[in-house]
Amino acid sequence: MKITMTIAASALLLSTTVFGADDVQAQLDALTAKIKKLEKMNAYQNKKMSSLNAQSAHDNIKFNIDFRTSYDKIDYKMASGTKYDNDALFSNRLWLGMGYKPSETMMFKGQIAYNKAYGASYGQRGTGMGFDTFDWIVNETLGDDTLKLREAYWLWTPKTGDIGWTASIGRRPATNGYLINLRDDDKAKSPMGHIINMEFDGASGSIQLDHYVPGMYVKLCLGRGLTNASSWASQATLAVGSPIGGSQYPNYIPDPGNLDNTDMVGLIFKPYDDGQYSVMSKYYRGFNVPGLKMTSPTTADMKSLGDMDGAAISAKMEGVGDEWSDFLDETILFASFAWSQSRPDGTTQADAMLGSVDKESGTSYWVGTQMPNLTGGRLGLEYNHGSKYWRPFTYGEDTMAGSKMAVRGDAYEIYWTQPIISKAFSMQVRYTYMDYDYTGSDGFFGDGGTPLTLAQAQAEGYDPVDTASDLRVYFRYRY
Amino acid sequence: MKTFSKVAVAAIIGLGLLSTTVHADAGKGQKIYAKKLKSVCEKSGAVFAASHTQMEWEMANSSGELGATFKAECPAGSDLFDSAKFQKKMQSHLYDFVMEYASDSGNVPSC
Numbered sequence: 001m002k003i004t005m006t007i008a009a010s011a012l013l014l015s016t017t018v019f020g021a022d023d024v025q026a027q028l029d030a031l032t033a034k035i036k037k038l039e040k041m042n043a044y045q046n047k048k049m050s051s052l053n054a055q056s057a058h059d060n061i062k063f064n065i066d067f068r069t070s071y072d073k074i075d076y077k078m079a080s081g082t083k084y085d086n087d088a089l090f091s092n093r094l095w096l097g098m099g100y101k102p103s104e105t106m107m108f109k110g111q112i113a114y115n116k117a118y119g120a121s122y123g124q125r126g127t128g129m130g131f132d133t134f135d136w137i138v139n140e141t142l143g144d145d146t147l148k149l150r151e152a153y154w155l156w157t158p159k160t161g162d163i164g165w166t167a168s169i170g171r172r173p174a175t176n177g178y179l180i181n182l183r184d185d186d187k188a189k190s191p192m193g194h195i196i197n198m199e200f201d202g203a204s205g206s207i208q209l210d211h212y213v214p215g216m217y218v219k220l221c222l223g224r225g226l227t228n229a230s231s232w233a234s235q236a237t238l239a240v241g242s243p244i245g246g247s248q249y250p251n252y253i254p255d256p257g258n259l260d261n262t263d264m265v266g267l268i269f270k271p272y273d274d275g276q277y278s279v280m281s282k283y284y285r286g287f288n289v290p291g292l293k294m295t296s297p298t299t300a301d302m303k304s305l306g307d308m309d310g311a312a313i314s315a316k317m318e319g320v321g322d323e324w325s326d327f328l329d330e331t332i333l334f335a336s337f338a339w340s341q342s343r344p345d346g347t348t349q350a351d352a353m354l355g356s357v358d359k360e361s362g363t364s365y366w367v368g369t370q371m372p373n374l375t376g377g378r379l380g381l382e383y384n385h386g387s388k389y390w391r392p393f394t395y396g397e398d399t400m401a402g403s404k405m406a407v408r409g410d411a412y413e414i415y416w417t418q419p420i421i422s423k424a425f426s427m428q429v430r431y432t433y434m435d436y437d438y439t440g441s442d443g444f445f446g447d448g449g450t451p452l453t454l455a456q457a458q459a460e461g462y463d464p465v466d467t468a469s470d471l472r473v474y475f476r477y478r479y
Numbered sequence: 480m481k482t483f484s485k486v487a488v489a490a491i492i493g494l495g496l497l498s499t500t501v502h503a504d505a506g507k508g509q510k511i512y513a514k515k516l517k518s519v520c521e522k523s524g525a526v527f528a529a530s531h532t533q534m535e536w537e538m539a540n541s542s543g544e545l546g547a548t549f550k551a552e553c554p555a556g557s558d559l560f561d562s563a564k565f566q567k568k569m570q571s572h573l574y575d576f577v578m579e580y581a582s583d584s585g586n587v588p589s590c
Contacts, residue, residue, distance in 0.1 A: 050532045053583040214518060275513030318510065423504065
């Protein structure tokens, strides 16, 4: 009986164990199948969400906002000792950036902008009749409320093996270039800020060689800074006696009595950039550059005068040493040297460029540093010097009192840029001081660019600017 | 230089010595990649960042697997990724960078 009971109990226990193990196994198998199914669903959903994310992101133009409110205190001291100042110049600037990337190798980028002093202008700024609306600086000077196109271009970036290429046509990203971007707290755009800083329309193409040497590329830039073409219905405009815009030639035909097309070709060569040490160089020629020719002591005409060559080599160190200290890791040092040369077409004073019928060369050097401060902001110091005939194309530089890079003399600058609310809201305080040795620093290429010493200018009855300074405070929102 | 100008210059230098917190920054991340990783990883920052979607980078970060994910994409950078300095001072910036330019971020790179 006992044995039977034992055998029966054992059989029962065994059958229970076997039955339980089967049940657990079945449950495990079911769970495993469910997990596999869930994993598959999850992977499918991730893929779907990712493609939705990319699709919705790619199928819309992406906008970004850069809105800046500035206060400027501008002071001029003339050669005679007379002083002029504006101690309360408030302005707003809006950059509405656009980007669209329909494929991996093609993108569109654009920017529309406005830049205006507070309130109305009573026949002073943005009238359309003055040089302040010249195409090269139309968004960099204080104008009216209208939004204007600052940049618009497509960029194609194909690759052949290890070599990347770029091609681009449109209104170029030709302001705030290499090095000049630091004091404006912007990412560097295409040109070298020491010599080119102005808006123009054109094209570029480059070959990226960084597979062979870190950061190396060669870029050809082409631009048309001025087009000679009569306006629509120009003959009718002339017939009704309009003071401007009329021509005897049909729509959009060049008028020989007007300025020639102004073209520019430039070659940028970046021989090295490893993320810490970088060198950049550029050579350009501007064709048929215009300038003022005095027709009387108080009147002038604009005339195409000749060509202008320029070149620069700039070097930057982002981070001093290799992890010597946090401070030095975040410190930037840079130096740049540039040269310009006029090439007048004519041989008489009536066609002189920068006051001379000879080819005249000028040079400039520029040094600076930007370092972190204890506030989590950046402190910058810069100095540049320009010689007598120095003439860059930096009319679009963001300095209200005149381009400091174009100074024929000395320019000193200190600035402090401080993020306030993450990356979206920041402020800057900047002081720029320019001491002119010669006249004509910011002029065009004719008599307005003639370099006279201040004494020579005064002897001829002029009262040129001796020193200029600009204290600027801005608050800036970027998203 | 006028007295006002001297005071302004002094104020800029002096005010440059206050303090705020430092936020993670995609731009810093881009520089870190360019300086420290581009040559060892033998790929551009854009390619590195686009190796994963935003969700994948985010999941790696939230599950503590970000370092391992970096290493998987760039084994040659393992020494850097494992270093205390990277984890303390650079990882958050590099994470911001890869999120900004992940394969499905839709962000248009600057050019």
